[in-house]
Amino acid sequence: MKHILLACSSGMSTSMLVTKMEETASEKGIEVKIWAVAQDKAFMELGKADVLLIGPQMRFLKKKFEKAADEEGIPVDVIDPVAYGRLDGEAVLEKALSLLS
Amino acid sequence: MENSKFMQLLENILLPIADKLNNNRYLSALRDGFMVALPLIIFGSIFVVIANFPFLDSVMSENAFARYQEALGPASASTLSIMGLFVIIGIGYKLIEHYKGEAIYGGVVAVAAFIILTPQVLEGVAGVIPASALGAQGMFLGIFTAFISAELYRFFVQKNWMIKMPAGVPGAVSKSFSALLPIAFTLSVFLLVRILMSFTPFETVQNFIYTVVQEPLTQLGSGLPATIIAVLLIQVFWFFGLHGQIIVNSVFDPIWYSLNEQNLSAFQAGAELPNIITKQFIDSFLVGMGGSGMTLAVIILIILIGRSRQLKEIGKLGGPPGVFNVNEPIIFGLPIIMNPLVLIPWLIAPVVVTVITYVSMSTGLVPKPAGIIVPWTTPPLLSGFLATGNAWQGAVLQAFNLFVVMIIWWPFLKILDKNYYETEKSGEETKAS
Numbered sequence: 001m002k003h004i005l006l007a008c009s010s011g012m013s014t015s016m017l018v019t020k021m022e023e024t025a026s027e028k029g030i031e032v033k034i035w036a037v038a039q040d041k042a043f044m045e046l047g048k049a050d051v052l053l054i055g056p057q058m059r060f061l062k063k064k065f066e067k068a069a070d071e072e073g074i075p076v077d078v079i080d081p082v083a084y085g086r087l088d089g090e091a092v093l094e095k096a097l098s099l100l101s
Numbered sequence: 102m103e104n105s106k107f108m109q110l111l112e113n114i115l116l117p118i119a120d121k122l123n124n125n126r127y128l129s130a131l132r133d134g135f136m137v138a139l140p141l142i143i144f145g146s147i148f149v150v151i152a153n154f155p156f157l158d159s160v161m162s163e164n165a166f167a168r169y170q171e172a173l174g175p176a177s178a179s180t181l182s183i184m185g186l187f188v189i190i191g192i193g194y195k196l197i198e199h200y201k202g203e204a205i206y207g208g209v210v211a212v213a214a215f216i217i218l219t220p221q222v223l224e225g226v227a228g229v230i231p232a233s234a235l236g237a238q239g240m241f242l243g244i245f246t247a248f249i250s251a252e253l254y255r256f257f258v259q260k261n262w263m264i265k266m267p268a269g270v271p272g273a274v275s276k277s278f279s280a281l282l283p284i285a286f287t288l289s290v291f292l293l294v295r296i297l298m299s300f301t302p303f304e305t306v307q308n309f310i311y312t313v314v315q316e317p318l319t320q321l322g323s324g325l326p327a328t329i330i331a332v333l334l335i336q337v338f339w340f341f342g343l344h345g346q347i348i349v350n351s352v353f354d355p356i357w358y359s360l361n362e363q364n365l366s367a368f369q370a371g372a373e374l375p376n377i378i379t380k381q382f383i384d385s386f387l388v389g390m391g392g393s394g395m396t397l398a399v400i401i402l403i404i405l406i407g408r409s410r411q412l413k414e415i416g417k418l419g420g421p422p423g424v425f426n427v428n429e430p431i432i433f434g435l436p437i438i439m440n441p442l443v444l445i446p447w448l449i450a451p452v453v454v455t456v457i458t459y460v461s462m463s464t465g466l467v468p469k470p471a472g473i474i475v476p477w478t479t480p481p482l483l484s485g486f487l488a489t490g491n492a493w494q495g496a497v498l499q500a501f502n503l504f505v506v507m508i509i510w511w512p513f514l515k516i517l518d519k520n521y522y523e524t525e526k527s528g529e530e531t532k533a534s
Contacts, residue, residue, distance in 0.1 A: 009344050012478070013429035016422060040133055057344040057429065060119035081342055085433025087418055 004034045004096045006079075007042035007065075008055030017079075020089025021096075030097070046072050051099050053092065056081040075099040112341050119343045127248055128351040130195040134247070135354055137191030138184050139474075145181030146474040148173050149365070153471075153491055174369075181365060181474070183235035184358070185243045189215050192247035200255050206280045207251045213284075214250035214291040215243050218306040234307060237362025240355055241315040242307050250287055257283035315359065322356035323378045325459050332387060332451050339393050340447060342438040346393050357383060365472025368490055374469040377462045381470035385488035385495075386458045387451060390481050390503060392428025394447055395454060397481060398506035399431060402514055409521030412514075425478045435517075442517055446510045453509065454502045467494040 004021070006014035014036035025032045037045050039058055042065065046052065052069055054061060059078045069076040077099055083091040122128055152173040158166050180187075190208040197207025216230065219239065223229045233239075257263075262282050266275035295306060303309035321327050331353055338345030357380040364374045391397020400423045403416035412435075419431035437443055461467045471490030479487065481503065482496040489495030 008429070009347050012425075012427045013422065016427075016430070040129075040136065055429065056342050056433065057339075058347075060116055060343055060348075061124070063120065064124050081433045081436070081438060085430055085436055086414075087430055087434075 002030075002032045002097065002100055003048060003050045004032055004093075005042065005045055005049035005052045006034065006036040006055070007039045007052065008036070008058055009039060011036045011038040011041070013084075014055055017084070017087055017089060017092060020087050021093045022089070024089045024093050030093075032093070034093075043068055046074065050074055051096050052076045053079050053096055055079055056084050115338065115341050115343060119338065119348050122348050122351055126196065126199050130192045130199065130248075130251075131244060131355070132347070132351045133195040134188045134191030134244075135358070137194070138187035141180040141187055142184050142474045143476055145177035145179070145184075148176035149181065149369070149471070149473050150487055150491065152177075153368075177365075177369070178232065181236075181472075182232055182362070184362070185237070185239045186212065186215075186235045188240070189243040189247045192244065193251045196248070196251035197255065202255060202258060203276060203280060206284065207254060210254050210284050210287055211247040211250045213288055215239070215246045217288060217291045218242060218246060218295055220305045220307060233366070237359045237366070238311060238315075239307060240359045240362070241318070242310040244355055245310065246291070250291065253287040253290060254283050257286045262286065319356050319359050322353065323360050323376050325378075325456070328378050328382075328459075329452055329455055331383075332455050333448060335393055336448050336451055339432060340438060340444065342433065346388060353383075354380070361470070361472050361474070363472070364470060368471040368473075374471065377459055377469050379470045379472065381473065381475060381488040382458065384477050385470070385475055385479070385481075385484040386499065386502070387455065388477060389426055389475070389479065389484040389488075390454070390499060390506070391423045392426045392432075393451075394428070394432075394437065395450055395503065395506045396428040396431045396437075397423045397426075398450075398503045399435070399510055399514065401503070402507045402510055403518075406511070406515065407518055409518050410525055411521045412518050424480050426480070427478070440517075442520075443510075443513055446506075446513045450506045450509045453505060457502060457505065458498060461498055467498045468492040 006018060008014040018034045018036045021034050022032075025034070035045075039054070039061055042052065042054075046068055049072075051074055052065060054065060054076070056078055062076065062078055065076050077095065079092055080095070082088075083095075152170045157169070161169065189211045193211025194204045194208035198204035219230055219234045219242075221228060221230055223231050258279075263279045264281055266278055298304065298306045298309060301309070303312065331349055335345035335349045338348050357378070360376040361379040361381060364376050364379055367374050387393075387395070391400065396419070400416055400419050403412050404420070407413050407416055415431055415434045418434060419428065422428070422430060432438060435443065437447055458467075462469050468489045470488050473487060473490065475484045475487045481499045485495035485497075485499035486493060487495075
């Protein structure tokens with residue numbers, strides 16, 4: 001079971017992506033837990049996650065998240081803007097899994 | 102290619118600014134502080150709306166209506182009207198949390214410091230704290246006090262000026278003792294400041310900050326030019342795919358909320374509303390139109406004139422969240438970011454809407470925002486109605502503004518659609534041959 005955490009300004013737009021990613025995951029039979037939170041809550045949730053992806057509009061927070069995620073030993077990356085705009089669950093799921101492997 | 106170099110250059114300038122503004126510990130504590138207050142503010146706002154339902158005053162007798170309003174009054178008096186207090190607790194808490202200290206002491210020490218600096222005499226009666234001091238009027242003093250008290254507290258904790266309990270004493274007991282001296286030192290500093298200030302012509306620190314900082318700043322922020330600058334900044338940040346609202350809010354929120362509070366007290370007193378620019382002006386009439394940049398109008402336009410598959414797809418994806426003012430799909434999907442073709446309507450439309458809204462309120466065509474905080478996810482038309490204190494004119498203004506944005510966007514979206522359509526068609530032809 002992989003735990004994927006998404007973060008954006010208020011967890012609204014990333015939560016739409018969560019639904020799409022879950023659809024892809026269940027189609028492919030991948031066991032994942034995916035959830036989205038507002039950026040200020042993300043620090044508290046880090047401990048439960050295996051990977052953190054942040055919305056491209058919050059990419060100026062990447063450094064801050066990298067520091068915190070380093071302490072937890074989990075990878076962080078910014079979601080590709082094109083995939084984000086198209087709510088492309090498959091591409092984002094693939095990215096998350098590739099960061100974990 | 103010249104173009105993309107220029108974009109890169111701008112991005113290199115903007116990204117560090119966004120980074121500085123958001124990773125600055127004071128600004129992020131300030132933003133989080135307002136977040137702490139938000140649920141309480143919204144609770145109070147809901148009851149202001151209920152207390153002022155339209156036509157109630159004509160169905161009920163004057164006496165019954167007054168009693169009805171009086172019965173609901175405490176809901177907003179205990180939250181919305183004293184929101185400064187919650188912001189102060191939030192800031193103090195979040196700052197000390199940032200320093201990994203006992204966060205709750207950061208919150209309480211900030212409140213105590215603030216009360217020390219607050220005059221406790223009202224019209225000759227001692228021992229009262231004017232509610233206005235805890236709301237709009239004390240907002241800036243509260244913010245500064247929370248910053249300084251939390252910093253002092255941290256300083257004394259780090260200096261290790263604490264009473265140490267021997268091992269074996271229960272954790273909660275030793276914690277309250279270890280907080281004793283840092284709190285005592287911090288609050289003594291504020292008491293001293295209060296005493297010193299009483300010898301100056303300002304008499305109270307509240308008065309001093311209000312006259313020297315708050316009044317000039319809110320005066321500036323309540324004007325049209327400053328608002329247009331703020332709006333343009335939001336749009337420019339978003340053009341580069343950065344969350345403009347969050348970045349600009351961290352600087353403007355104290356001003357916008359103070360102006361909001363002034364309107365609320367006037368609204369509840371039945372007096373004339375002093376300000377046009379308020380938190381609600383921004384949230385309901387600019388952002389609350391489908392998201393920053395009034396993108397709901399763009400979605401409607403796509404549904405009306407879109408021929409290319411790409412635009413139709415974006416309309417479908419962006420429509421439902423757009424109604425609730427979440428517009429990331431359209432910003433990243435259209436795309437609006439880094440797209441020179443839409444830069445002109447992206448920058449112009451919000452400014453035009455700002456001016457139209459401002460003018461229609463200053464001429465009295467539409468009532469000014471009543472100081473009610475409507476959650477930013479409230480769909481347009483409803484949000485305009487609620488924000489203006491249940492006035493239908495607010496909803497009509499939003500509808501009119503959506504129409505204006507559609508007209509501004511129309512030629513540009515037409516070109517974009519044509520480009521996509523032709524690329525799609527030629528793509529199919531190559532595939533077919």
